[in-house]
Amino acid sequence: MMKAGPSQEDIRRHNLGTLLRFVHLRGPASRATLAESLGLNRSTIMALTSDLTAAGLVREELPRGPGRRAGRPSLVVRPESTRVYVLAFEVGVDRLVVARVGLGGVILDRREGTRARDSDPSDLLGMLVAGARSLVRKAERDAVCVGAALGFPGTVRRSDDMIMFGPNLDVGDLRLGDALSRRLGLGIPVSVCNDANLGALAEHERGAGVNCDNLIYLHGDVGVGGGIIAHGRLLGGDEGFGGEIGHMIVNPGGRQCACGSKGCLEAEVGERTLLAHAGREEPSDKAGRDAVRDVVDAADRGDIVAREALHRVGTWLGLGVANLVNVFNPGLVIFGGTLRDIYLGAAAQIRSVLATGALDAPREKVRLRTAALGDDTTLVGAAEFAFAEVLSDPLQVLARLRNVDVASPSASGR
Amino acid sequence: MNAGDAWEPAARASGPQALPYGPAAPSGPADPPFPDGAARVSRPANAADTLTAHDRSARGDAARWEPLGMAVTPVLDLRGIDKSFGSVKVLHDIAFSAYPGEVTALVGDNGAGKTTLVKCIGGIHPPDAGEYRFEGRPVRLGSPRDAAALGIEVVHQDLALCENLDIVQNLFLGRERRRGIALDESGMEELARRTLSGLSVRTMGSVRQKISTLSGGQRQTVAIARAVLWDSKLVVLDEPAAALGVAQTQQVLEIVRRLADKGLAVVLISHNMNDVFAVSDRIAALYLGRMVAQVRTADVTHRQVVELITSGVSGDLGLRR
Numbered sequence: 001m002m003k004a005g006p007s008q009e010d011i012r013r014h015n016l017g018t019l020l021r022f023v024h025l026r027g028p029a030s031r032a033t034l035a036e037s038l039g040l041n042r043s044t045i046m047a048l049t050s051d052l053t054a055a056g057l058v059r060e061e062l063p064r065g066p067g068r069r070a071g072r073p074s075l076v077v078r079p080e081s082t083r084v085y086v087l088a089f090e091v092g093v094d095r096l097v098v099a100r101v102g103l104g105g106v107i108l109d110r111r112e113g114t115r116a117r118d119s120d121p122s123d124l125l126g127m128l129v130a131g132a133r134s135l136v137r138k139a140e141r142d143a144v145c146v147g148a149a150l151g152f153p154g155t156v157r158r159s160d161d162m163i164m165f166g167p168n169l170d171v172g173d174l175r176l177g178d179a180l181s182r183r184l185g186l187g188i189p190v191s192v193c194n195d196a197n198l199g200a201l202a203e204h205e206r207g208a209g210v211n212c213d214n215l216i217y218l219h220g221d222v223g224v225g226g227g228i229i230a231h232g233r234l235l236g237g238d239e240g241f242g243g244e245i246g247h248m249i250v251n252p253g254g255r256q257c258a259c260g261s262k263g264c265l266e267a268e269v270g271e272r273t274l275l276a277h278a279g280r281e282e283p284s285d286k287a288g289r290d291a292v293r294d295v296v297d298a299a300d301r302g303d304i305v306a307r308e309a310l311h312r313v314g315t316w317l318g319l320g321v322a323n324l325v326n327v328f329n330p331g332l333v334i335f336g337g338t339l340r341d342i343y344l345g346a347a348a349q350i351r352s353v354l355a356t357g358a359l360d361a362p363r364e365k366v367r368l369r370t371a372a373l374g375d376d377t378t379l380v381g382a383a384e385f386a387f388a389e390v391l392s393d394p395l396q397v398l399a400r401l402r403n404v405d406v407a408s409p410s411a412s413g414r
Numbered sequence: 415m416n417a418g419d420a421w422e423p424a425a426r427a428s429g430p431q432a433l434p435y436g437p438a439a440p441s442g443p444a445d446p447p448f449p450d451g452a453a454r455v456s457r458p459a460n461a462a463d464t465l466t467a468h469d470r471s472a473r474g475d476a477a478r479w480e481p482l483g484m485a486v487t488p489v490l491d492l493r494g495i496d497k498s499f500g501s502v503k504v505l506h507d508i509a510f511s512a513y514p515g516e517v518t519a520l521v522g523d524n525g526a527g528k529t530t531l532v533k534c535i536g537g538i539h540p541p542d543a544g545e546y547r548f549e550g551r552p553v554r555l556g557s558p559r560d561a562a563a564l565g566i567e568v569v570h571q572d573l574a575l576c577e578n579l580d581i582v583q584n585l586f587l588g589r590e591r592r593r594g595i596a597l598d599e600s601g602m603e604e605l606a607r608r609t610l611s612g613l614s615v616r617t618m619g620s621v622r623q624k625i626s627t628l629s630g631g632q633r634q635t636v637a638i639a640r641a642v643l644w645d646s647k648l649v650v651l652d653e654p655a656a657a658l659g660v661a662q663t664q665q666v667l668e669i670v671r672r673l674a675d676k677g678l679a680v681v682l683i684s685h686n687m688n689d690v691f692a693v694s695d696r697i698a699a700l701y702l703g704r705m706v707a708q709v710r711t712a713d714v715t716h717r718q719v720v721e722l723i724t725s726g727v728s729g730d731l732g733l734r735r
Contacts (some may be wrong), residue, residue, distance in 0.1 A: 348688045
């Protein structure tokens with residue numbers, strides 16, 4: 001039997017989501033621009049924007065600043081960044097970040113904390129909850145939280161957000177997303193995703209990969225994570241574990257990896273290895289990114305031990321990238337986290353290995369770039385992930401959340 | 415109905431697997447009873463699969479550039495350039511091209527002629543002989559102003575900024591905008607701000623700060639911003655990362671890369687092989703006043719480039735002896 005075509009209601013919902021997504025990703029746009037870009041006529045745009053305005057998702061105003069032209073100016077549709085927000089969590093091995101991100105991708109406010117490498121999962125949860133609560137308290141009275149997502153450095157099962165394995169950060173069998181959602185009590189679920197997968201999404205939506213639908217994002221923290229975007233979609237594999245580039249074996253029988261195997265990319269280019277090569281593994285007051293940056297800095301100033309360390313790490317990284325280029329033929333490979341520093345400090349070696357190690361055809365057009373979002377790739381990715389629901393069905397989601405609001409004592413009265 | 419064309423070509427072509435929405439999806443793209451041409455962006459139902467590419471065509475025109483294709487006309491094409499200062503022959507039969515959307519790194523040892531070549535490109539020294547083509551047309555440059563009029567901007571090693579003036583004044587120095595008889599201060603300020611944010615520079619505070627209050631990296635950024643303010647087509651950067659710390663070098667390199675990704679042709683002079691390999695698409699090596707090779711960065715190794723710089727030859731690349 002043929003399925004029925006979409007109903008009027010489906011189409012309206014779809015168009016609302018599309019329009020909202022446009023101003024969310026591309027920023028304020030005039031009605032005329034929207035009409036042209038979405039291929040809808042102006043009266044439809046007007047109906048859609050007035051629905052979204054009534055729901056408090058966008059507002060319309062006269063264009064600002066110079067650039068006057070003849071005729072009546074087209075109203076500019078802006079996302080209501082301060083009134084509609086999500087909570088984005090980034091859990092790193094050493095640092096925790098919680099941010100309140102407004103519609104349109106504006107980071108409105110953020111809290112950062114450090115995490116001791118041997119601390120307890122319950123401490124982690126407590127810190128995240130405290131950070132998020134203080135952000136929610138600072139939000140405007142009538143602001144509504146429409147989603148939350150958390151980036152975690154480990155493999156996460158897609159079906160139930162269960163953290164299966166975090167070689168550098170063990171949370172036991174704690175269901176982080178559910179626990180957070182319960183403790184926050186905002187009536188929204190907290191999704192948990194792999195941090196590098198979120199980074200790939202972020203760079204694809206808002207960063208270096210905006211025009212590229214086949215890209216690979218490599219994220220360096222203590223370990224190395226990866227996210228693969230193929231045909232504009234994240235490659236998750238059967239259960240969402242895909243993209244674990246850090247555990248691709250590049251050096252059989254090489255250095256011991258935290259995953260139990262030997263010679264994984266992570267074991268050969270991770271933070272501990274770089275610091276060990278540079279003779280800096282022993283207790284220093286700096287950890288994580290700062291320690292890696294110190295090595296790059298020293299190499300730049302001529303320290304031969306640091307140079308040699310970067311050279312060795314660059315060789316393995318180049319080999320890893322060569323394999324990825326051969327297998328996936330990406331248009332773009334993006335280095336984020338500490339790998340950004342390592343790429344810029346060892347690019348000659350990485351590209352030399354790539355030039356000799358990868359096939360000519362896929363290598364020819366691949367571009368190597370650093371993450372345009374800097375240290376916020378995971379955070380931005382988490383925010384984008386959290387916005388997904390409201391962007392797919394703006395009015396319904398908002399109505400539901402406002403109802404929760406009204407039921408709770410802190411009713412906004414709208 | 416051309417709604418989908420502007421927004422998501424894939425939704426139309428990929429049929430049932432690109433469910434536009436929810437479980438009650440339409441059977442096929444051929445018969446959409448959309449009243450007003452619904453904007454078709456496929457939204458996956460499963461949140462974990464979300465955040466796809468929605469709007470390839472609406473997203474930008476980057477695909478227009480075919481950066482590495484040989485069919486693209488080089489923005490700058492020099493052939494047979496000679497330059498002598500008195501009896502000292504500095505450049506000999508130089509061929510050099512710079513392509514839109516690419517960073518071309520110009521490398522060479524001290525005294526190889528890099529800076530002289532840059533000055534020939536920027537109209538400071540007229541070449542003694544040879545052909546200078548800009549966007550395919552032969553041109554003659556008599557002065558730096560001619561070069562600027564064509565859309566060529568050079569950021570010199572010493573940056574040439576005025577310490578006692580603020581950022582906006584520096585950006586527009588000698589080319590101030592007027593409104594009537596007065597200067598269009600607000601217009602210039604707005605454009606300065608837009609240019610800096612276009613370079614994704616967030617670290618700069620007010621655009622009315624004096625240059626003397628800025629750090630080395632920030633000054634370099636202002637100098638680059640001045641070069642791109644004028645819809646330039648070719649930007650030449652002479653050692654932009656010299657004398658900068660690592661963090662600032664990284665920032666400048668990323669700006670250089672972004673310029674090219676916007677479609678400009680960028681020529682980068684650098685001594686640091688990591689910088690060259692990190693951002694360039696092509697490498698042009700000068701050796702004692704001769705252009706020994708112009709190769710694609712993806713095709714060469716560090717060792718080969720070092721050999722070209724130091725001996726003018728590497729394997730079958732470089733000078734024939």
